[in-house]
Every structure is written in structure tokens, then in C-alpha cells.
Amino acid sequence: MSYDVVIVGAGPIGLFLACELGLQGVPTVVLERRTEIDPTLKAGGVAGRGADTLIRRGVVELLGDLPSIADMTGGRKPGADSLQMKTATAGSPPRGHFAGLWILRGGTTPGGAPIIAGQQVIEAALEKRAIELGADVRRGHALTGIDQDDTGVTIAVAGPEGPYELRAGWLVGCDGGRSAVRKLTGFAFPGDDGVITGHQALVDVDDPDFFPRGWHRTEHGLLVHGPMPQRVLAVEFDGPPVDRSAPVTREELQASLRRLSGTDVTVTAVHSATRFTDNTRQAETYRTGRVLLAGDAAHVHPPFGGQGLALGLGDAVNLGWKLAAQVSGQDRDGLLDTYTTERHPAAARVLHNTRAQVALLAPGPRVDALRDIFTALASTDEANRLLTDLMADLDLRYEVDVDHPLAGRYCPDLPLTVAEGATSVAELSRSGRPLLLDLDDRADVRDAAGPWAGRIEIVTARTEEAPAPAVLVRPDGYVAWAGEDADGLRHACARWFGTRA
Ligand SMILES: Cc1cc2nc3c(=O)[nH]c(=O)nc-3n(C[C@H](O)[C@H](O)[C@H](O)COP(=O)(O)OP(=O)(O)OC[C@H]3O[C@@H](n4cnc5c(N)ncnc54)[C@H](O)[C@@H]3O)c2cc1C
Known part of the structure; x- marks a missing residue:
């Protein structure tokens, strides 16, 4: 039997990717060597666009009652006793830290508020959701070998009842920082030792x-x-x-x-x-033939600032719909390769800022002096916003070749009024379908997207202070096109969602 997609690793990223592919109608096999979720304390939460992604897919509601930071600290703010926080935020609660400097006050861009939930809670919710969406999660099954050719990948597995082989059209390694998929396929993984x-x-x-x-x-x-x-x-x-x-x-x-x-x-x-x-490395490409990487398998960096899980979720939400389009044979030239072009720079920014954080955390009087100067500079409004946006990935912009300030950016969670009542971008994003938001009752815009109506959800809505007359939102939440130019919209629909609708 042959499967469309096999995912290796039922960590948060493998499971979330299985959910994304399931939403697009592509069932997956997920191989996981552990028989249970790893109980080791890792991420204590997810912030930035990773948090927004979990909210937009409704996963956050599956996490149960979540503690606030105040609950966890008995009313204290994180790091409330540390000298740096007291001086740099002058009493106002910080939004986050950079190298233990609790100085981040807020960004220019909305979104990104942290979800405080242990990694195991997130993994359990994602595993349940992935299975509901059709994934076959096989615990106790470890990948041991890979052999790819032009038509697919043969995967050797050590299962509880002995070794066996699987054939898949595509293999995605979500098997963590020491990824066997990455090593067996021969992905280059340059970077620094810790x-x-x-x-x-x-x-x-x-x-x-x-x-x-x-x-x-x-x-x-x-x-x-x-x-x-x-x-x-x-x-x-x-x-x-x-x-x-x-x-x-x-x-x-x-x-x-x-x-x-x-x-x-x-x-x-x-x-x-x-x-x-603080081993800091990144795969040179995220695709070799029919093998792809996502999450820690594609990039490793120290955990300062809690960015790893969020970064991997960004990979999975970017890859899911593109791989689904590839699997279903839709004619979207080069779409799958935009996964590397878009996500490689996103991870490179995280590697870069964690390297800087390690430098700023080192002991000694020289670093003390550097931190003092850095704190003073970072306390200015512009620098502070820049740092907040960077740490929560709020300022990420993909190249979509459209001349509008929103194009390539994460679509804000606009409150919307539609014929049936109140809704929002987040609510409409649950299905993982692309959205065309007609915010100005433009028949020409709706007509232009008409041929893609089977793939794109076309929504006529009102919102206060619409950022554009119409906005085309990709399944990962990023804006593919914004404006009123019907030809531009047609071009964007074809580029991202295929020429034969
Ligand atoms: C101390 C610490 C604190 C952190 N805090 C945060 C935080 O606050 N916020 C945040 O966003 N991130 C944080 N991170 C990072 C976060 O934990 C990782 O980025 C995240 O676990 C990556 O998920 P993943 O699914 O890519 O990989 P993993 O979680 O490593 O999952 C990989 C899975 O693949 C399985 N696997 C491996 N090899 C095979 C094989 N051959 N066959 C089958 N299965 C295999 C493994 O058993 C595992 O279940 C922290 C990390 C550490 C170490």
C-alpha cells in the first residue's frame, strides 16, 4: 500500500502538520518512536504567530483551562525580582524578554499574545485533533531508512512487531533536532557548535x-x-x-x-x-526531492525567548496547504519550493536573535556594560517595538509581488459583519481554506475570483476601518493580495491556488 504523505515525529510540529494536511483532505501516517508523549519539561507556552496560528485553527480551545502568568507565579510577574526588569520597564508589565532583559513593552503589530500551556498539553490536543482529521498516528514505530526515487519514497520502519517498509509519495521529517530524516537524506546542516x-x-x-x-x-x-x-x-x-x-x-x-x-x-x-x-544550525534547503523538513529537524537554536515551537508551527502551517496542493496534482508551478524560500529566512532570524541573546547572557563585566547600553537603547520606543516584533515574529513579510502595505503580511484578526451576523478573520480561518474578503461590496472583485470559488471561500463582509477594499488571505494567514485591481487578484489566485480552478 502506498500513502500520499508520511510524517516522521509526533512532536508538536509533526502533529500540527498532520492536522493541516487533514484539513486539506490529505490523510497521513505519522511515525513516532516513543510509545507515549515525552513528559520532559520543554516549552511552557507558545507566543507570537505560533500562538495566533493555534487560535485561528481553534486548537487553543482544546487545551482546557490555562493558567495565566499571574496564576503560575502567585501574582508575581515573570522575573519580577530581577534588577533588569525593574529598571527597564519602570513598573509596567513587560510583554516578554530579550536575553533576560524584561524590557519588551509591545509591538507595532497586533497579535502574538502568549498562550501559557505546557508542550505536553499542546501535543495531546494536537494528537487527538490529527486523528479526528484522518491521521494514522503510529506510536512505537521508528524510521530507520529512506530510499527515494522519482515517484516516491520507501521508508524502513522498526515497529513493535518487527521491521517493515512503507511507500509514500512524500516524506516529511518532523523528527526533532537530531533528525534521522535529515541525516539519512543528506541535507546540509551548517551552523555553529554550542x-x-x-x-x-x-x-x-x-x-x-x-x-x-x-x-x-x-x-x-x-x-x-x-x-x-x-x-x-x-x-x-x-x-x-x-x-x-x-x-x-x-x-x-x-x-x-x-x-x-x-x-x-x-x-x-x-x-x-x-x-x-546553543548549537545553532539550519538546513540549507527544506526540500530534497520528495523529502521535506519542518520544525527542529530543519533548524536548531538555544531556547532563549521561547521561539522554537512557534517557529515550527509557522513551518507546518506554511507547508500543509502547499504539500496538499502538490499531492492532489494541482497545477501550481513552483508552489512547494516557496516553502523553503519563505520559511528559511524566518528561521534564520530566530537563529540570529538567539545567537545575540547568548552573547548578552554571558557572565562578566564587559557583558554587564553591554547590557546596560543595550537596555538604554532598547528602552526607546522605536527599538522596543522592533525587538517585540522580532521576538514574536510579528513583522515577518513574505514576498508576494503585490504593491500594498498589507501584501505578504499576516492578516490582522479583523472583526467582520457578514449576512449571518458577526464573525472574524480568526473564525473564518478554522477550515484552512483560502479567504477572499470583499470588504467594500465589489462585484468586480467577486467575479474575478469566481473561477476559483471551489477552492477559495469568498466572503462579503463589513469591518470598521477596512485595510483595503478586498483582501486575499492564504491558508497560513498571510495576505496574498490586497486592493481593488481585479486583474491583480486573478493573477494572485492563479499564482497561489492554481490556474485550473
Ligand atoms: C529547555 C527548553 C525550553 C523550551 N521552551 C520553549 C518555549 O517556551 N516556547 C517555544 O516555542 N519553544 C520552546 N522550546 C523549543 C521546543 O520545545 C521545540 O522547538 C519543539 O519541541 C520542536 O518540536 P518538533 O516537533 O519540531 O520536535 P520534537 O518536539 O523534538 O519532536 C520530534 C519527535 O520525533 C520523534 N522522533 C525522532 N526520531 C524519530 C524516528 N527515527 N522515528 C520516529 N520518530 C522519531 C521524537 O520522539 C519526537 O517525539 C524549548 C526547548 C527546550 C529544550
Whole structure:
């Protein structure tokens, strides 16, 4: 039996991609070597366009009751005890941090508010949704080999009942930073080796007040205590881990906490622990023939600023509809290759800003001075907005060859009134279909898109302060075209949604 798409990895990105393909009517097989969701503490939330993506697909409603930051910290703001936050935000709550400087006040662009949810909660919701949408999620099945030719990919799998083979039209590696898909296919993965050893853990200690809460640079590195009572993030700058695969031990965590805090704290229990470094690399291309990469398989970087999951969700929402079009044989020349052209620069920005954050987090008086100057500069309105937009990916713009300020940008969540009542861009985005928003009752615009009506949802709506008479929104939420020029609209429809509607 042959499948259209096999995804390797049921982490958040593989599962979300399976949902996206399912929405477009393409069922998938998802191979996952783990028998259960990985319980290790990783992302504590998702922000920026990744959060907006989960909202627009209705996933956020599947996450249950979510804590606010205040719930998690007992009313304290994150890092409320840290000197940097007190000085730089002058009492107003920060929107986020850059290198532990809690200075981000807000961007120029709406959206991107964080969703506070543990990675496991997000993965469980996505797995349920993916299965509902037709994915065959096979836990306990590890990919072991890949052989691709012109018509498809033969995949070797080690399953619970022994080895077997699968044939697929397309294979997507969402199998994390040490991706077997990437290595077996031979994707180039250039970048830098790490210089730090970090641990994130949930621990019991003999003295819970061994160190103040918040983000603190110390003589040896960075120690973050909180926002939840048992959580520590400990980062030392004396080289990468000797063995990244070895299990994290209680002794190793305790030694790091002692060095960083200058106390003799004793770790009495470890509930969850992970080790990381600032190995910063990116695949040169995200496609080799019929094999694609998404999420951490395509790019790795240190976790500062919590951007990895959001970045990967951006990959998956960009790839899903393009791969679905390819699978269903629609004539959209070069569409699939725009996945790399659009998403490679997006990840390069994250790699770049995390490199800068590592530099700004290093210990020592020179970096102290640099942080002081950086804080002063970043406190000016323009620099602050630039940093907020960068960290939440709000200013990302794809090249769509349309001359309008909204073209290529994320469509704002406009409140809309349609014949049936009130709705919004977010609500209309749940189906994953492209949207043509006619905001000025333009019959010529609706007629121009008429031949694509089977693929595009054409909505006549009113909104206060419409950003354009009409807006064509791709399934990933980015604006393919905006304006009133019917020929331009026809051209954009053909470019993104095929010439034979
Ligand atoms: C300490 C830390 C804190 C973080 N905090 C945040 C945060 O706050 N916000 C944020 O956005 N991001 C954060 N991140 C990043 C985020 O956790 C990752 O970017 C995210 O997990 C990437 O998802 P993924 O699906 O690409 O890869 P993964 O989550 O690594 O999933 C890959 C899956 O593939 C499976 N797999 C691997 N090899 C095979 C194989 N051969 N066959 C079958 N299955 C295989 C694995 O078992 C795994 O389930 C953090 C990361 C760390 C380490």
C-alpha cells in the first residue's frame, strides 16, 4: 500500500502538520518512536504567530483551562525580582524578554499574545485533533531508512512487531533536532557548535528560597528560578555538554545550581530534567526531492525567548496547504519550493536573535556594560517595538509581488459583519481554506475570483476601518493580495491556488 504523505515525529510540529494536511483532505501516517508523549519539561507556552496560528485553527480551545502568568507565579510577574526588569520597564508589565532583559513593552503589530500551556498539553490536543482529521498516528514505530526515487519514497520502519517498509509519495521529517530524516537524506546542516551547557528542570531542593526568583546573571552564568515553584533554568558558559545523550543526573543538576548560586543547595528530587546547548544550525534547503523538513529537524537554536515551537508551527502551517496542493496534482508551478524560500529566512532570524541573546547572557563585566547600553537603547520606543516584533515574529513579510502595505503580511484578526451576523478573520480561518474578503461590496472583485470559488471561500463582509477594499488571505494567514485591481487578484489566485480552478 502506498500513502500520499508520511510524517516522521509526533512532536508538536509533526502533529500540527498532520492536522493541516487533514484539513486539506490529505490523510497521513505519522511515525513516532516513543510509545507515549515525552513528559520532559520543554516549552511552557507558545507566543507570537505560533500562538495566533493555534487560535485561528481553534486548537487553543482544546487545551482546557490555562493558567495565566499571574496564576503560575502567585501574582508575581515573570522575573519580577530581577534588577533588569525593574529598571527597564519602570513598573509596567513587560510583554516578554530579550536575553533576560524584561524590557519588551509591545509591538507595532497586533497579535502574538502568549498562550501559557505546557508542550505536553499542546501535543495531546494536537494528537487527538490529527486523528479526528484522518491521521494514522503510529506510536512505537521508528524510521530507520529512506530510499527515494522519482515517484516516491520507501521508508524502513522498526515497529513493535518487527521491521517493515512503507511507500509514500512524500516524506516529511518532523523528527526533532537530531533528525534521522535529515541525516539519512543528506541535507546540509551548517551552523555553529554550542558554547554553553544548560539545564531546565523541575526539582525539590532542601531550601526552596536558596535563590531569589526571577532571571539572574551570576559570576558563572544564568540562573532562572520560577515562574513555577520547582522550575530552574541553569546555564553555564564553560563549553557544551560532554555527552548530550547521557541521562541528566541529580548530582549534575545540583553541582550546576551550586556553582551558579554560590550556595550549598541540595537537590532532593528531580521530577523532570533536560539538557541543552546553543548549537545553532539550519538546513540549507527544506526540500530534497520528495523529502521535506519542518520544525527542529530543519533548524536548531538555544531556547532563549521561547521561539522554537512557534517557529515550527509557522513551518507546518506554511507547508500543509502547499504539500496538499502538490499531492492532489494541482497545477501550481513552483508552489512547494516557496516553502523553503519563505520559511528559511524566518528561521534564520530566530537563529540570529538567539545567537545575540547568548552573547548578552554571558557572565562578566564587559557583558554587564553591554547590557546596560543595550537596555538604554532598547528602552526607546522605536527599538522596543522592533525587538517585540522580532521576538514574536510579528513583522515577518513574505514576498508576494503585490504593491500594498498589507501584501505578504499576516492578516490582522479583523472583526467582520457578514449576512449571518458577526464573525472574524480568526473564525473564518478554522477550515484552512483560502479567504477572499470583499470588504467594500465589489462585484468586480467577486467575479474575478469566481473561477476559483471551489477552492477559495469568498466572503462579503463589513469591518470598521477596512485595510483595503478586498483582501486575499492564504491558508497560513498571510495576505496574498490586497486592493481593488481585479486583474491583480486573478493573477494572485492563479499564482497561489492554481490556474485550473
Ligand atoms: C529547555 C527548553 C525550553 C523550551 N521552551 C520553549 C518555549 O517556551 N516556547 C517555544 O516555542 N519553544 C520552546 N522550546 C523549543 C521546543 O520545545 C521545540 O522547538 C519543539 O519541541 C520542536 O518540536 P518538533 O516537533 O519540531 O520536535 P520534537 O518536539 O523534538 O519532536 C520530534 C519527535 O520525533 C520523534 N522522533 C525522532 N526520531 C524519530 C524516528 N527515527 N522515528 C520516529 N520518530 C522519531 C521524537 O520522539 C519526537 O517525539 C524549548 C526547548 C527546550 C529544550
